[in-house]
Amino acid sequence: MNRNERYLVAGSHAWSRKVFEETISKYQGVWKLVADGNEFDRELLRSFDPQYIFFLHWSWKIPDDILASYECVCFHMTDVPYGRGGSPLQNLIVRGHRTTKVTALRMVEEFDAGPVYLKEELSLEGSASEIYQRAAELSAAMIRRIIEEHPTPRLQEGEPTIFKRRRPAESEMRDIPSLESLYDFIRMLDAEGYPHAFLNHEGFRYEFTGAKLNSDSLSATVNITVMEPTK
Numbered sequence: 099m100n101r102n103e104r105y106l107v108a109g110s111h112a113w114s115r116k117v118f119e120e121t122i123s124k125y126q127g128v129w130k131l132v133a134d135g136n137e138f139d140r141e142l143l144r145s146f147d148p149q150y151i152f153f154l155h156w157s158w159k160i161p162d163d164i165l166a167s168y169e170c171v172c173f174h175m176t177d178v179p180y181g182r183g184g185s186p187l188q189n190l191i192v193r194g195h196r197t198t199k200v201t202a203l204r205m206v207e208e209f210d211a212g213p214v215y216l217k218e219e220l221s222l223e224g225s226a227s228e229i230y231q232r233a234a235e236l237s238a239a240m241i242r243r244i245i246e247e248h249p250t251p252r253l254q255e256g257e258p259t260i261f262k263r264r265r266p267a268e269s270e271m272r273d274i275p276s277l278e279s280l281y282d283f284i285r286m287l288d289a290e291g292y293p294h295a296f297l298n299h300e301g302f303r304y305e306f307t308g309a310k311l312n313s314d315s316l317s318a319t320v321n322i323t324v325m326e327p328t329k
Contacts, residue, residue: 103127104146105245108138109154111290113227117234125242143168152241153205154234162207170205171215171244173237178203179254182210184263187226191286196222200233202240204251213251216240226289269293277316284309284318301325
């Protein structure tokens with residue numbers, strides 16, 4: 099591994115910035131973090147000329163010509179080809195999964211369909227923010243392996259299962275059959291990036307975070323705001 103090799107990390111969330119500052123930036127090589135889609139452009143790529151571009155929970159679509167010109171690696175929270183698509187964490191939890199894999203894959207034009215470099219086990223216990231932080235730390239370890247070992251990515255095998263990205267309205271709590279399901283629903287939305295689990299009632303909006311499941315009860319923090327009047 100060349101100490102002067104350049105690597106770009108694109109990550110817009112708090113957990114991405116944290117793991118970059120504490121871990122990834124200390125690896126050998128020259129590292130740069132891009133935390134906003136407006137900063138990620140062709141001029142940056144031409145001037146920095148990275149060997150790899152690593153995407154940690156990135157929300158902006160990457161143009162096809164960039165994917166063709168650079169080795170772009172993203173980290174997807176499913177055992178692809180199962181679970182390609184949006185909102186993987188929430189889609190896994192509502193389906194009852196307690197563990198998953200973080201997959202490092204080469205980005206191609208079709209979302210999450212590229213060949214796979216590595217896969218590692220990930221627990222889905224805890225709040226969404228805790229899971230995202232663990233996934234970021236695991237992704238950092240996988241980045242180190244990639245820059246040191248340069249694994250050849252392998253084509254995915256099997257029939258794809260596609261996840262749909264959740265809409266904000268789907269954070270409303272409706273028809274939840276048990277305390278365990280309610281706990282899962284609150285915790286899977288307890289992170290930045292999605293509306294928290296909520297209820298609307300008689301002009302007030304109740305948002306739930308910090309869920310804790312006890313033997314026969316559930317506790318949570320509730321933030322209550324006045325709903326905007328309907329026009």
